[in-house]
Amino acid sequence: MSESAEAESSAEPDDAPSVPRARRRGRTTLLIATAAVLGLVAGTCAGYLIQADRVPTKLPSLSQPVVAQAKGDGPEPLSAAQDHRVKTNGDLRKLLLPRPKGTKVxxxxxxxxxxxxxxxxAHSLEDSDVAFGRLAKAEFRRAAGVSWTVGSNGNxxxxxxxxxxxxxxSxxxxxxxxxxxxxxxEWPLPGASDGMVYLFKPEREAGYLPLYKAQATASRGDIAMEIWxxxxxPIPKSKIMDLAKRQLERL
Structure with missing residues (x-):
């Protein structure tokens, strides 16, 4: 054998193992991954077995403990003067100003x-048919009123x-x-953001006395106040203003 042939034959063992080494590394990685999975499964199984041998931990009750009521009578309910609904849900007629002495119904x-x-x-208003429909749409609940006459012409x-x-x-x-x-x-009525007082020019018709009119309107909560x-x-401004103030104070 020539020297070149011997050199080629002696070089083969050095290059040949390169492929088997790569294959061995692949097998090693696979073995390690398999061992890790088996270890995880074994650990999980062992955890279940340990937990199964333990005494179950008692869970807290879902019901809450009864709290003892504080001693004392507690806060008193609001009076009618403080609670608007106490007044307005009662007898609405009691909120009306009383008919003055010496007047007639x-x-x-x-x-x-x-x-x-x-x-x-609705019948007491102008265009009563239209007024009735508007009241139904406005969610009319109830109304109370008082009327009186003074002398032969004042009411x-x-x-x-x-x-x-x-x-x-509404x-x-x-x-x-x-x-x-x-x-x-026209003047604002103190005590109500929407309150107004009006005086009107007299209505005159031949053969009749002149007709003077004063009006006051306001709201308080769910109640609309109307005074004529x-x-x-002639009706003094002070007369309608005083009457409106006193009626508003009762609401």
Whole structure:
């Protein structure tokens, strides 16, 4: 054998093991991964076995302990003067100003025993058919009123109209929705953001005494307040203003 042949034959063992070494590394990695998985499974099984041998831990009760009530009577309920609903959910007629002494109940008074149903209240307004429909849409609940006459020509009417107000603030809408025409003066009513007092020019017709009119409107909660004074002589601003203030204070 020549020297070149011997050199080639002696070089083969050095290069040949390169492939088997790569294969051995692949097998080693696979063996390590397999051992890790088997170890994880074995550890999980061992954990289950250990947990199965332990005494179960008692869980806390889902019910809460009963808390003893504090001693004492607790807070007192609000009085009618403090709780608006106590007053307005009661007898609405009791919130009306009393009829002054020396006055008379007119025969034409629309209220019966102080109450007005929706038909009676709508009938007391102009264009009663339209008013009835508007009251139904505005969620009319009930109304109370008082009327009196002084002398032969003076009369006063007070209405407290209560609304359910489930969808609309009808009381405030009613107080601010009056279409006032022919007024000779208007002033805000203290104590109500929407309160107004009006005096009107006299209505004159041949053969009749002049008709003077004063009006006051306001709302408090779910109640709209409406006051009218009629007379054959001028009505002082102080008269309607004082009457409106006193009625508003009762709401």
């Amino acid at each position: 007119p025969d034409w008074a629309p209220e019966q025993d102080g109450w007005l149903d929706m038909a009676a209240y 006063t009417q007070i209405r407290l109209v209560q609304y359910r107000q489930e969808e609309n603030l 009381a405030a809408d009613r107080a601010s929705d009056w279409y006032v025409y022919g007024s000779s003066g 004074i009629y007379d054959s002589k």
